[in-house]
Amino acid sequence: MLNVLDSAVPVECWSCSIGQSTTTLFCPHCSKIQPPSGGNYFTVFSLTPHLNIDLAALETEFHRLSRKLHPDRFARATDQEKEWSLADTALLNDAYRTLKEPLRRTEYLLKLEGSEIGEEFAGKDKANPSRVPADLLEEVFELNMQLDEMRMARKVGEEDPALHASLTEAKNKFEAMVNDVDQDLRKEWTNWDQSDQTVRQSSQNKMVSLLDRRRYLSNLLRDVTETLGA
Template sequence: MLKIVDSAVPVACWSCSVARNASTLFCPNCSKIQPPATGDYFAVFGLQPRLNLDLDALEREFHRLSRRLHPDRFARASDSEKEWSLADTALLNDAYRTLKDPLKRTEYVLKLHGAEIGEEHSGNRQDPSRAPADLLEEVFELNMQLEEMRMARQMGDDDPEAAKSLSEAKRKFEGLLQEVDRDLRAQWTAWEEGGDAQRQTAQKQMVALLDRRRYLRNLVRDVTETLGD
């Protein structure tokens, strides 16, 4: 069931015609820049998809590749090389942005493996009915407080008591967020080092954790916005 994107299809370099791996950004023979790679974000860095990453090494590699690929290096090159430099650098930047962030990386890896991750709807307020079961009661109460606070604000009132209890709730949910992050990291290792069955379980767990995390984060954001700080 694991669907690893196979990027090791050989293609010919446009400049020297030597066969190369389609996921490399430079020809190993003549070092010329190549059209955008066909592999995934990990392949850009010459890595296998994984969750535990050495971020310092990733940054060093990002800088090294940037120096070679960036459009600044091709200001006087041919039009196609310019175009590839632009496309390759965009790919490199998109890849780095995704992989350096633990959450984006987790979502990306799970998507590569066919998992469905809930899409973001940044605009909408949280629907309490979608709250994780163990949090239902608290979310319900929080939403009441938020509503009261908003009403008070509209009337021009300032309710320090309500603000205080909201701040407390915010701290609590932030704590829960950190918990989720710890749980996620624990699953990374299970996913990477376990057998097929463990891997499947870890994957399901991570999808659920990511949903929970998204819900919590939006709650925290709503509270922050309402508190106005």
């Protein structure tokens, strides 16, 4: 789950009482474990939210923190600290899984920055119910019809080579479209990372619609691949 709290508010370490500007899993002053609340997936890794991530460094940090949170290290700690070490481990795992995967990382950052994406916002944008261009919808629909036809023909034991060929062609085309979307997304990552707030807003909107487009395309690719492979 998202844990979006205001990370700009300084938090005080429960043990040494020194305030910190961001919440990390361990106090930078006294090294004591901190409760998991207050931060986000980026602050878990002492990162500011950004999209181009050094994955090797992320993995190294994940392993380092995992070791530091290991239950053996808390054998003689207080019950409260033991409880936090478990909760922090869960948070660390969620954070790592989300940040290492490009699409999940992008969605997470967009949510963190207030973009309304994902199922929980579905249908809320009433003034703009379809953020995907009509021609893409048209194409997605047509291809789904062809897929249906092919499945139907299969059921009665017929295979239409022409239909198979046109689906294969469509599959290649949609794969290329997904690649284009991914390239555009990467461009926006850099744009977002390097820009100020005003540019960031428009970059976020672009990423939201790229992700929308990608969802249609990848659903379709999944179905086409499944049907062709069956």
